[in-house]
Amino acid sequence: MGHKTISRDGTSLAYDSTGDGPAVVLVSGAMSTGATLAPLAGSLAERGFTAVWYDRRGRGESGDTAPYDVAREVEDLAVLIDAVGGEAALCGVSSGGALALEAAASGLPVRQVAxxxxxxxxxxxxxxxxxxxxxxxxxxxxxxxRGDAVELFLRLTGLAEAMIEGARQSPMWAGLEAIAPSLAYDAAVLGDGGVPRERLAAIEVPLLAVAGGESPAWMREAAQAVAEAAPQGSYRSLPGQTHMVEPQVLGPVLAEFFGA
Incomplete structure (x- = not known):
């Protein structure tokens, strides 16, 4: 990460950016750092945006401060938006979407949220x-x-037991255990797991909820429910895509929405 800023509670946040144009801050999901969204950032940069990715607190090069509260992560986004010009669009992937939605509902200076x-x-x-x-x-x-926590998450995602055991024996396992405590943060952001319709109704900016056409039906239904609950919500399905969406497929869709 090439840049650092300090959140309101003193937590150091690492971030990077690419491109030139209106700012879009990308929010990663569970068991990931900001680097996982660098390819998507590149796709947006190619289309005239300044794309920003960052390590959420408790991950990668960012710090952490106890006790955790979802409000602190919203403050992190507020500080990042201020650092990149004072206004931005937000794009959250997987559980990072719940944080992006909460930030938009909280009244941060957000143009659009996807x-x-x-x-x-x-x-x-x-x-x-x-x-x-x-x-x-x-x-x-x-x-x-921590290892058990990672296993619980992988099992929740539907990963087969043999693959979980294989992951435990792989070089990547230490990195997964290192950020395992942040699983509790994603759990907190998702609340009781249901669609937070009242909170979504407070979002006053355009919202786009996207799902992959090859993802489980409940994923598409959840995205549709998010779109329907927001006053300016819209929904889009991407043919052939799964939860591991291809950046060069999602990027043009986001660019079209953010450019509107």
Missing amino acids: VYETPFTVYEGGKAEWAAYTERLTEALGKGR
């Missing part, structure tokens, strides 16, 4: 499943069992 497959639960039993996950996650992290 989210890709924010994993709100819309299916029967979804909230109960989410509650069970967060309870087990809290227990594992409370006892310092």
Whole structure:
């Protein structure tokens, strides 16, 4: 990361940017750092935007300050927006979308907000499943069992047991354990797991919710529910895409929306 700024509670935030034009701040999801969104940033930069990616607190090169509160992450975004010109569009991917939506609802100087497959639960039993996950996650992290916390998350995403075991034996596992405590932050941002319709109704700027055409039906339904709950919400499905969306497919869609 090439730049640092300091959030209101003293937490150091690492960020980088590319391109020239209106600012778009990219918000990463669970078990990821800002670097995962660098390819998407490049796609937006090619289309006339200054794309900004950052390490959320507790990850990568950014610091962390206890106790955690979702409001502190909203303040992080406020400071970043100020650092890149005082106004920006937001794009949140996966659970990062929940943070982007909360920031927009909080009245930050945001032009537009776009989210890709924010994993709100819309299916029967979804909230109960989410509650069970967060309870087990809290227990594992409370006892310092970071590896178990990572396993819980990977299992929640539907990864097969053999693949989880393989991941445990891989060189990447240490990096996953290093940011495992931030899983609690994503859990907090997602709340009870349901679509926060009242909060979304407070978003006064244009909103775009996007999902992949090859993703599970509930992902598309969740994105549609987000769009429907926002006063200026719209929905779009990307044919052939999954949760691991291709930056060169999502980038043009975002550029069209942010350029409107």
